[in-house]
Amino acid sequence: MNYDFETPVNRSNTGSEKWAAMYRSNPNVGKDVYPFSVADLDIKTAPEIVKGLQEYIETAVMGYDLPTEDYYRAIIHWMGNRHSWEIKKEWIICTPGIIAAFYSAIRAYTEPGDGVLYMGPVYYPFMKSIKNTKRTLINNSLVRNGDRYEIDFEGLAEKAKDPKTKLMLFSNPHNPVGRVWTKAELERIVDICAANDVVILADEIHHDLIMPGHVFTPMASISEAATDICITATAASKSFNIAGLRNSNVIISNPKLHTAFKMDMEMTGIGGGTNVIGLKATEIAYTAAEDWLEEFKALIWHNHETLKNFLAKELPEVTVFDLEGTYLQWMDFSAFGLSHKQLEEIMEEEAQVFLDEGYIFGDEGRGYERISLGAPTKTLMEAMERLVTVMKKYRKQNQ
Known part of the structure; x- marks a missing residue:
C-alpha cells in the first residue's frame, strides 16, 4: 500500500463525538481502547486533502464564498466517471450535511401528519427527523433472508397507496445492513412510488x-420516472473522512422539487452557505484523492474478511452479514439470548468494546451490533479478541 492505514489515530483529546461517548459510558476504559461507533474513521485523512487544504488556507481568505466553477466541475465529473450519471450544475444544492437535507425534504414535500416511508433497521436520523417534524413514521421493515436483507415489495406497495404517504427516505448503500440495492430492486421501488406520487429522498452518502x-x-439515473421523483443526497464525507467539514450535495433535477427544497433552506436559515473549507476539501477529494479511496476500500474489505473469518472460528454464534457496501459491519448477537440492554452493558463494561447498539436503528436491530471497519486492522482485531473472550462466558451452555 502507498498509504498508511495501520497507524491508529488517538482522538481522545480532539473533541471526537465517539471518543467522548466512550468515556461517558465507561470512564475507566483502558488507555489503548478505541471506539468503533459512529461512521467516521480513526485513520488519517488522505494526505492529498491535508496538503491541498494547507495550501488553500495559506493563500485564501476565510470569507463568505460560494461554490466555484471548479467545485461544480469536480462533482459533475465524479458522478459521471465513477457512477455513470450525467448531472448538471443547476441540479446541485450544497447543504451543511446530509441530515439537514432530511429535514428540508420532509418540510418541503410533506405536511405535519403526513406519512414518511422508511425501511428498518435503518440510519436512526431517518426516524428522528420524521418524529421531530411531526410527520407519521411508516416503517416497511426489511426482510432478513439468511445473512442478507431483502425488500418487502408487497408491503411497500400497500403502504405507498395511502394518500397521506408523501415521501420515502431510502438508504443506498444501506446503513446499517450493508446492502447495495440492485438496479432491478431500485426499479421496483421507483415504479411503486411513481404510481402513488411518493417523492424519494435517496441517501447515497x-x-x-x-x-x-x-x-x-x-x-435517480435509472429512468425518467426516477429522475422526476428522486432527490439524491451525497457527500465526500464518508468516502474521504471529512465529515466534520459539514458539506454535502443534494441533486434535484425536477424544477418543482428543486425550488421547494431551496425555499425551505432559505426559510429555515440553512441556505446561508456551507463551510468554505468543506467545499474545498470536497473538490480536492474528487480531483486528487481517488487513489487513496481505492486503497481505503481494500482495507475495508480486508477488515471485513478478517473479522468474519475470526468470529466464524472463535464465536460462531454471531452472524456477520455479507458486506456489499459502506464500511459498517452488521452483526447478530441474538443467539446469546441477552436483552439489548444486557448486551450493551457487557460490551461496554466487560469487553470494553464500544459499538453502535443495534436497537438505535429500530426495533428490528435489538440484539444486533454495528461496528465501523474504518480502523487499522490490528486495532480492530484487538477489540474483537476482547469481545470473544468475554462473550464466550455468555454462551447458553454456560448459563
Missing part, C-alpha cells in the same frame, strides 16, 4: 464504498 462483486446505481 456511502455510494463510493462498494465492495468487490457489487455495483452501485444512483437511483
Whole structure:
C-alpha cells in the first residue's frame, strides 16, 4: 500500500463525538481502547486533502464564498466517471450535511401528519427527523433472508397507496445492513412510488464504498420516472473522512422539487452557505484523492474478511452479514439470548468494546451490533479478541 492505514489515530483529546461517548459510558476504559461507533474513521485523512487544504488556507481568505466553477466541475465529473450519471450544475444544492437535507425534504414535500416511508433497521436520523417534524413514521421493515436483507415489495406497495404517504427516505448503500440495492430492486421501488406520487429522498452518502462483486446505481439515473421523483443526497464525507467539514450535495433535477427544497433552506436559515473549507476539501477529494479511496476500500474489505473469518472460528454464534457496501459491519448477537440492554452493558463494561447498539436503528436491530471497519486492522482485531473472550462466558451452555 502507498498509504498508511495501520497507524491508529488517538482522538481522545480532539473533541471526537465517539471518543467522548466512550468515556461517558465507561470512564475507566483502558488507555489503548478505541471506539468503533459512529461512521467516521480513526485513520488519517488522505494526505492529498491535508496538503491541498494547507495550501488553500495559506493563500485564501476565510470569507463568505460560494461554490466555484471548479467545485461544480469536480462533482459533475465524479458522478459521471465513477457512477455513470450525467448531472448538471443547476441540479446541485450544497447543504451543511446530509441530515439537514432530511429535514428540508420532509418540510418541503410533506405536511405535519403526513406519512414518511422508511425501511428498518435503518440510519436512526431517518426516524428522528420524521418524529421531530411531526410527520407519521411508516416503517416497511426489511426482510432478513439468511445473512442478507431483502425488500418487502408487497408491503411497500400497500403502504405507498395511502394518500397521506408523501415521501420515502431510502438508504443506498444501506446503513446499517450493508446492502447495495440492485438496479432491478431500485426499479421496483421507483415504479411503486411513481404510481402513488411518493417523492424519494435517496441517501447515497456511502455510494463510493462498494465492495468487490457489487455495483452501485444512483437511483435517480435509472429512468425518467426516477429522475422526476428522486432527490439524491451525497457527500465526500464518508468516502474521504471529512465529515466534520459539514458539506454535502443534494441533486434535484425536477424544477418543482428543486425550488421547494431551496425555499425551505432559505426559510429555515440553512441556505446561508456551507463551510468554505468543506467545499474545498470536497473538490480536492474528487480531483486528487481517488487513489487513496481505492486503497481505503481494500482495507475495508480486508477488515471485513478478517473479522468474519475470526468470529466464524472463535464465536460462531454471531452472524456477520455479507458486506456489499459502506464500511459498517452488521452483526447478530441474538443467539446469546441477552436483552439489548444486557448486551450493551457487557460490551461496554466487560469487553470494553464500544459499538453502535443495534436497537438505535429500530426495533428490528435489538440484539444486533454495528461496528465501523474504518480502523487499522490490528486495532480492530484487538477489540474483537476482547469481545470473544468475554462473550464466550455468555454462551447458553454456560448459563
